[in-house]
Amino acid sequence: MNSNVVITPVIMAGGTGSRLWPLSRELYPKQFLNVTGDMSMLQQTAARLSNLEHSAPILICNEEHRFIAAEQMRLGGFSHSGIILEPVGRNTAPAIALAALQAIKNSNGEDDPLLLVLAADHVIENESAFVDSIKKAQKAACDGKLVTFGIVPSSPETGYGYIKAGIKSGDSFSVSEFVEKPDLETAKRYLETNEYYWNSGMFIFKASRYLEELAKFEPDILYVCKQAIATPLQDAEFIRIDAAVFDNCPNESIDYAVMEKTDSAMVVPMDAGWSDVGSFSALWDVSKKDNNQNVIKGDVITVDSTNNYIFSGNKLVSTVGIDNLVVIETKDAILVASKDKVQDVKSIVSKLHKAGRTEQKLHREVYRPWGKYDSIDCGARDQVKRITVKPGEKLSIQKHHHRSEHWVVVSGTARVLNGDRTIIVTENESTYIPLGTVHALENPGKIPLEMIEVQTGSYLGEDDIVRFEDRYGRS
Structure with missing residues (x-):
């Protein structure tokens, strides 16, 4: 088979990145953060495909992240052929199966898509070496190897896990x-042996071959997928699968489900400055440092401080005489950790979750498809x-059972549905939404609408929203 066949990238954008808390949160994880440059990690993943002949990629992400993923692809100018939404996480084997089935469907049965499976949260410093390794792997993949x-x-x-290379065949090795x-x-x-490689979690294979091997070793996963x-329900660019069915899918990684069992596994070495940025120490490794080996992000002043990763999101952060620490400041949380212990940051996230706190789930500033809100005071x-x-953009037509709201426009223009009337509210004007009143907010202008919302009532949770109509499919 022609090794120059066009590749269909599959970008897996799931995961919560708990070891990068408090920068990474459950509803805004690390793949959507600009932690290693001017673009998010998802955007960087899409951008590094530019030197590779490929069709529009398929994305896979958590349903709660759908608007972030779509917006970041749009802002980066990257096309895609659909975003598959996982209602629950079931690891990489089912996710890749869904992508393989969708890729075959997209090809209308005319081609056997060659899938390049990538994670959205990896750093690749040498993109030419990255592309070269993919081109070397294509022949084996086209010949039916995984x-x-x-x-x-x-x-x-x-x-990291490791892969031991076996017998060489062309540019690839059998997996020992x-x-x-x-x-x-x-x-x-x-x-010391030069026979072992870090397991990157990146793959290339024909869609049909992956599904064949999955059917052989984990038929229940393939059946459920x-x-x-x-x-599927096609909602604009989103592909919504049957949540009740997928909930019964076994939770299994591609390594355990297929790669460790198949006799068709091959490995191609890649030396491209790769990192999965799985911790702040890994982030320190790949970031630009000052003369004292500090990585500085934001408003930071240091004195006699060395080998640190210091991030200021909002306030001035100053340090004196510290070494080998991670210091992270966000609007609602501060982390101070030894750089040697950052793998244990996920323990903090676990404690927050058990305590029922929200800091592990979302930032104080929360992004929505229509814009964002920042909880200033509570x-x-x-x-x-x-x-x-x-x-x-327009928020949903909605009402609340437990709170009333007072809106003050700071800049821009608001079109407000307030009960049975629609009004225009401009800078320095306000309107009051009584409890139980059907209302909606829209920005009809050409500049962002900025406003202050004061909520009062017996319950102020985000789940006190009854939506009647919503352009983003949330009603």
């Missing part, structure tokens, strides 16, 4: 074995938000 990319290790890393994350001494032995995507029976509505 090819993974093994990262040439630069250190005895204990945070997959091994779990080793201890330090074992990792050092792996490095076929049923879940058999009659009391027992009152809450103040700063709301930004993008030009031409």
Whole structure:
């Protein structure tokens, strides 16, 4: 088969990035953050495909992240051939199965798509080496092999799984074995042999071959995925699968489900400055440093401080005499951690979750498809938000059972449905929405609408919203 066949990228944009808390939150995880440049990690993943002949990629993400993913692709100028929404996370084997089935459907049965499976939260410093490795892997993939990319290790890393290479065939090797994350001494032995590579979680193979091997080793996964995507709901650019069916899917990674069992696994080495940025120490490794080996982001002043990762989101952060620390400041949380212990940040997230706190789930500033809001202040029976509505966008027609709202326009123009009347509210004007009144907010202008919302009532949660009509499919 022609090794120059066009590739269909599959970008997996799931995950919560809990080890990068408080920058990464459940509803705005690391793949959507600009932590390593001017673009988000998702946008960087899409951008590095530009030197590769490919069709429009398929995205897979959590349903709660759909608007963020779509908006970031649009803002970056990247096309796609659909965003598959997972109602629940079921790991990589089912996610890739859904993408393979959708890719075959998109081809109308005329081609057997060659899938390039990528994660949306990886850093690749040498994009030409990245593309070169993919081109080397294409022949084996077109010949029916399931090819993974093994990262040439630069250190005895204990945070990654490893792949042992076997017999060489062209530019690829057979996979001798997959091994779990080793201890330090074992990792050092792996490095000395030159036979082991870091497991990148990136793959290239024909859609049909992956589905064949999945049917052989994990038929229940394939059965559920076929049923879940058999009659998808097409909502604009989103592909909604059957949530009740997919909920029964086994939770399995592609490594455990297929790659460790198949006799068709191959590995192609990749030496491209790769990192999965799985912790703040990894983020420090790939970031630009000052003369004292500090990574500085935001408004930061340091004195006699070395080897630190310091991030200021809003306030001045100053340090004196610290070494090897991570200091993160956001609007609602501060993290101080030893750079050697950052793998344990996820323990903080777990404690927040058990305590029923919201800091692990969302930022104080929350993005919505129509814009964003920032919860400025909150009391027992009152809450103040700063709301930004993008030009031409409209919030849902809704009402509340437990709160009333007072809106003050700071800049821009608001078209407000307030009960049975529609009014225009401009700068320095206000309107009052009584409890139980049907209302809606729209920005009919050409500039962002900025307004202050004061809520009062017995319950101020975001789930006290009854939607009657919504252009974003949330009613």
